[in-house]
Amino acid sequence: MQTAVRTIKRKKNTKKHFRQAVKKVGIICVALISLILSLDTVYGEIETHRGKQKTLDIETSCVAGSPTALITWSRDNGAITYRYALHRAPPSGEWSEIVTTIIATSYMDVFFPEGPGVYQYKLVSYSALGKISYSEVVSADIPACPSLDDPTTENPTLPPPPTDTTPPAKDDNLIRNSSLTTTDADGNPQYWSRGGWGTNTRIYRYPVPGVDDSSAAKVDITSFTDGDAKWYFDDVPVTPGNTYEFSHAYKANVDTKLFMRFETSEGYAYKELGNIPKSDDWTTHIIDITAPTGASLMTLFHAIMSVGSLTVDSYMLREQENSTPAEPAPQEPAPSPTEPAPDSPATSADGHYVMLNAITWEENPLQNIPLDHVSEVTYFVLSVNSAGNLMGGNESLEKKFIADAHAKGKKATLSVAGGAQNVADITSAIMNNRQAFINNIDARLRQFGYDGVVLDIENTELPSHAMPELIKQLRIKIGPAPIIGAYVQHWQMNTVHDRLEEAADALTWIAPMIYDFSYTVTDLKSLVLAWLPKVKGDKSKLLAGVAVNYETGLTVEQYMDVLRWIDEQGLGGVGIWQNAIFTKPWQDAQSAVWPQVP
Known part of the structure; x- marks a missing residue:
C-alpha cells in the first residue's frame, strides 16, 4: 500500500515538472521570436539607412x-x-x-x-x-586668417576697412547699401558680412522679404551652447566724441542684443549697447551713439544669442548736427613690433616673469606667499571629473587669494588637474565633454575674477591633436586677454604634446617641469630649450619649470645659475614649484640676480 502511494505521488510530481518545463520552453520560444523580429526590424532600418547619405x-x-x-x-x-x-x-x-x-x-x-x-x-x-x-x-x-597681435574681442571676424574713408555729408546715411538691395559676386549683400562665434549652428539667408521689398537678411540659430550670429555692415568713418543716430528695422522671435565695434590705433574694441526685445512684426529700433575717444571706424552688431531667428533691414547711421568733437585723451605709446605686449611673460629691463604655484592642501593653505617676488601666482589646484566639472573649490579661500594678489598688483590664475588628477577623468573631460570643461573654466574665471588658467594636465595618453584643440577652443571661449599657461612633462614632448605648436598663438606661456626625476643643471637647460619649437621660437613664452628647496629641486647656487642662464637665453622666466618651499634663501638669491619682477 505504501509503495502504491509513493508511485502515485511520483507520477503526480513528474506531471508537474513536465508542465513547468513546457512553460519554460514556451517562454524561451516567445523570447526568441521577439528577438528575431527585433533583429529583423533593426536590419530593416539599417538597410533603409544604407544608401541614404547624410548631408554635412x-x-x-x-x-x-x-x-x-x-x-x-x-x-x-x-x-x-x-x-x-x-x-x-x-x-x-x-x-x-x-x-x-x-x-x-x-x-x-x-x-x-x-x-x-x-x-x-x-x-x-x-x-x-x-x-x-x-x-x-x-x-x-x-582660410588664411590675419594675425591679431593685440586682439581685443571674442568676436574675431574682422573684415577689411572700407577703402574710401571720406565721410559723406552730415545729412547722408553713412552705411553703404543700407537697405541691402545690392548683391555682391558671392550672393551676399554688398558691403555686408556674416559674423558669429562660439558653439552654435548658424544658418544665414539672403535675400528674404524685407520691409518694402525682398532684400532683407536673416540668420537662424538652430542649436546653441554659447556665442552669437549676425549680419553687419562694413566699418564707417566716425569722429571721436560726435553723436550719431542709428536706426534699423528688425523682426525676431527671441530677445537679441546690440553691440558697437570701433577701431582705434590700438585695434578693435567692443561695447554692449543693450537688449532688443523680440518682435513678430517689423519694428524700428532707434538709438543715439557717441563715438568713443580714439575711434576712427565703427560698425554695429545686432546679434542673436540663443536658438531663434533674426531678420534685419533698412539701416541708417547719421551724424547729428550738434556734434562737437571731444578732446582726445592722452594715450600710452603702442609698443614697437619688436617689444613684447605688456601682459607677455617676456623679459624686460624692469624684471623677469616669475610664476609660482600656491598649494591649497596643507593645514594652513596659501600662507606666506612671497608676492613681492612673483609676477603670477596660481591657486593649485582644482581637480576635474569625467563630465568636465571643476571639483574641490573653496569660494572664500579663492576670493581672498585673488584679492591678496591683486592688492600687490600681481596676476592670480587658477590651476586645473595636477599630478594627482585621475587620468581617466581628465581624459574623458577633454575627449568626450570638452565644451563643458571649457565652459566651466570660463565660468570660474568670470565668477571669481581670476586673470587666467593654468592647464596642468599630466600622465595622460591623450592623442596629439587633443591638447592644441583644447587650448585653441579655450582661447576662443575666454577671449584674448586672460592667461593660458601650460605645465608640460618633458617625456610627453613627442607624444601628447607632439603638435602643441599648433596652439602656440593661443598660449601665454608653457613651463616644462624639470623636477621629480634625477637630472643635472645641464640637463635642465637642454630639456627646457627642447620645447622652444613648441612656442614657434617665441622665447618670451617659454618658462623654465623648476623646483627649489626640494628633494629633486635646485640648491640656492643652482637656482641662481639657472636665472643667469635664462637671462643669457632671453627666455620668459621661471615657473616655481611651490610656495611652501620657496623660502627666504631662494627669494634672496632671486633678488640678487633679478632685483625686480613685473
Missing part, C-alpha cells in the same frame, strides 16, 4: 586670428544610430578619423595640420551592429 554643412571663419570650421548635420530619425565619427582629409588627401565618439550633431574643427587649403570631411553613422553609412564628402576652403 560646414561654415568656416577666423577666430582670434586662427581658422575654424563648424561642421553640422542632422540626427537620424530612427533610434538605431547611437554614435557618429567624423573623418577628415587635408589637401594632401590622407583620410583620418578626427573625432572617434560624437553623440552631438556638430563639431568645431580648429586644427589644420597643413595650413590653409581645401579640406574634405565625411561622417560615419554607427549602430550597435556596426557602421550604418557614410555621408557625402563635403569640401571646406580653410
Whole structure:
C-alpha cells in the first residue's frame, strides 16, 4: 500500500515538472521570436539607412586670428544610430578619423595640420551592429586668417576697412547699401558680412522679404551652447566724441542684443549697447551713439544669442548736427613690433616673469606667499571629473587669494588637474565633454575674477591633436586677454604634446617641469630649450619649470645659475614649484640676480 502511494505521488510530481518545463520552453520560444523580429526590424532600418547619405554643412571663419570650421548635420530619425565619427582629409588627401565618439550633431574643427587649403570631411553613422553609412564628402576652403597681435574681442571676424574713408555729408546715411538691395559676386549683400562665434549652428539667408521689398537678411540659430550670429555692415568713418543716430528695422522671435565695434590705433574694441526685445512684426529700433575717444571706424552688431531667428533691414547711421568733437585723451605709446605686449611673460629691463604655484592642501593653505617676488601666482589646484566639472573649490579661500594678489598688483590664475588628477577623468573631460570643461573654466574665471588658467594636465595618453584643440577652443571661449599657461612633462614632448605648436598663438606661456626625476643643471637647460619649437621660437613664452628647496629641486647656487642662464637665453622666466618651499634663501638669491619682477 505504501509503495502504491509513493508511485502515485511520483507520477503526480513528474506531471508537474513536465508542465513547468513546457512553460519554460514556451517562454524561451516567445523570447526568441521577439528577438528575431527585433533583429529583423533593426536590419530593416539599417538597410533603409544604407544608401541614404547624410548631408554635412560646414561654415568656416577666423577666430582670434586662427581658422575654424563648424561642421553640422542632422540626427537620424530612427533610434538605431547611437554614435557618429567624423573623418577628415587635408589637401594632401590622407583620410583620418578626427573625432572617434560624437553623440552631438556638430563639431568645431580648429586644427589644420597643413595650413590653409581645401579640406574634405565625411561622417560615419554607427549602430550597435556596426557602421550604418557614410555621408557625402563635403569640401571646406580653410582660410588664411590675419594675425591679431593685440586682439581685443571674442568676436574675431574682422573684415577689411572700407577703402574710401571720406565721410559723406552730415545729412547722408553713412552705411553703404543700407537697405541691402545690392548683391555682391558671392550672393551676399554688398558691403555686408556674416559674423558669429562660439558653439552654435548658424544658418544665414539672403535675400528674404524685407520691409518694402525682398532684400532683407536673416540668420537662424538652430542649436546653441554659447556665442552669437549676425549680419553687419562694413566699418564707417566716425569722429571721436560726435553723436550719431542709428536706426534699423528688425523682426525676431527671441530677445537679441546690440553691440558697437570701433577701431582705434590700438585695434578693435567692443561695447554692449543693450537688449532688443523680440518682435513678430517689423519694428524700428532707434538709438543715439557717441563715438568713443580714439575711434576712427565703427560698425554695429545686432546679434542673436540663443536658438531663434533674426531678420534685419533698412539701416541708417547719421551724424547729428550738434556734434562737437571731444578732446582726445592722452594715450600710452603702442609698443614697437619688436617689444613684447605688456601682459607677455617676456623679459624686460624692469624684471623677469616669475610664476609660482600656491598649494591649497596643507593645514594652513596659501600662507606666506612671497608676492613681492612673483609676477603670477596660481591657486593649485582644482581637480576635474569625467563630465568636465571643476571639483574641490573653496569660494572664500579663492576670493581672498585673488584679492591678496591683486592688492600687490600681481596676476592670480587658477590651476586645473595636477599630478594627482585621475587620468581617466581628465581624459574623458577633454575627449568626450570638452565644451563643458571649457565652459566651466570660463565660468570660474568670470565668477571669481581670476586673470587666467593654468592647464596642468599630466600622465595622460591623450592623442596629439587633443591638447592644441583644447587650448585653441579655450582661447576662443575666454577671449584674448586672460592667461593660458601650460605645465608640460618633458617625456610627453613627442607624444601628447607632439603638435602643441599648433596652439602656440593661443598660449601665454608653457613651463616644462624639470623636477621629480634625477637630472643635472645641464640637463635642465637642454630639456627646457627642447620645447622652444613648441612656442614657434617665441622665447618670451617659454618658462623654465623648476623646483627649489626640494628633494629633486635646485640648491640656492643652482637656482641662481639657472636665472643667469635664462637671462643669457632671453627666455620668459621661471615657473616655481611651490610656495611652501620657496623660502627666504631662494627669494634672496632671486633678488640678487633679478632685483625686480613685473
